[in-house]
Amino acid sequence: xxxxxxSGAEVKKTGSSVKISCKASGYSLxxxxxxxxxxAPGQTLEWMGWITPFNGNTYYAQKLQDRLTITRDRSMRAxxxxxxxxxxxxxxxxxxxxxxxxxSGWFDPWGQGTLVxxxx
Amino acid sequence: xxxxxxSPGTLSLSPGERATLxxxxxxxxxxxxxxxxxxxxxxxxxxxIYDASTRATxxxxxxxxxxxxxxxxxxxxRLEPDDFAVYYCQxxxxxLSYTFGQGTNLEIK
Numbered sequence: 001x002x003x004x005x006x007s008g009a010e011v012k013k014t015g016s017s018v019k020i021s022c023k024a025s026g027y028s029l030x031x032x033x034x035x036x037x038x039x040a041p042g043q044t045l046e047w048m049g050w051i052t053p054f055n056g057n058t059y060y061a062q063k064l065q066d067r068l069t070i071t072r073d074r075s076m077r078a079x080x081x082x083x084x085x086x087x088x089x090x091x092x093x094x095x096x097x098x099x100x101x102x103x104s105g106w107f108d109p110w111g112q113g114t115l116v117x118x119x120x
Numbered sequence: 121x122x123x124x125x126x127s128p129g130t131l132s133l134s135p136g137e138r139a140t141l142x143x144x145x146x147x148x149x150x151x152x153x154x155x156x157x158x159x160x161x162x163x164x165x166x167x168x169i170y171d172a173s174t175r176a177t178x179x180x181x182x183x184x185x186x187x188x189x190x191x192x193x194x195x196x197x198r199l200e201p202d203d204f205a206v207y208y209c210q211x212x213x214x215x216l217s218y219t220f221g222q223g224t225n226l227e228i229k
């Protein structure tokens with residue numbers, strides 16, 4: 001059974017950075033896309049970016065591209081999302097999710113989510 | 121960016137009834153690249169439907185999707201207590217930018 005397991009909750013100061021991990025269980029991410037999606041409290045879902053673990057190619061949402069870095073490890077069983085220059089509005093649950101490709105872009109499975117709280 | 125508008129914002133129904141949720145795109149979606157998700161409090165979204173009408177693995181046939189171009193519908197027949205949740209549509213027609221609707225809250229009447 002394919003599963004994505006994320007690292008635990010984080011509390012960060014304004015202006016700092018956060019790095020969250022997403023590990024695949026039961027399968028390899030090699031030939032799938034790994035996306036990051038966030039959800040601010042009471043809000044809808046916001047797609048952030050993707051990585052192709054096979055070659056490390058990335059693509060980021062325009063509004064985040066100056067602060068977002070998505071990476072993967074060489075085993076292609078884990079991916080990471082780092083967001084810098086944190087602001088209070090970055091407080092959200094961050095999810096990783098997988099798709100078959102960029103065009104077959106429905107997300108399944110999803111990680112369990114990681115709460116990031118940003119405060120001064 | 122493609123904007124998805126879901127209606128209604130809240131839908132109040134009773135178990136056993138039929139739910140009809142709408143999702144309208146600001147521009148036509150190529151190849152009907154639209155998905156539907158169910159999200160319960162404290163949980164990650166769960167994929168229900170992709171490519172507008174294909175049920176994901178394990179999703180009962182009470183859930184069905186239809187639509188093309190800019191107008192899409194998710195129908196849930198014979199509502200069960202476990203179906204009451206928030207439902208989101210998502211477009212992936214532009215593979216360099218994915219967007220979600222604002223959600224429909226399906227609540228028990």
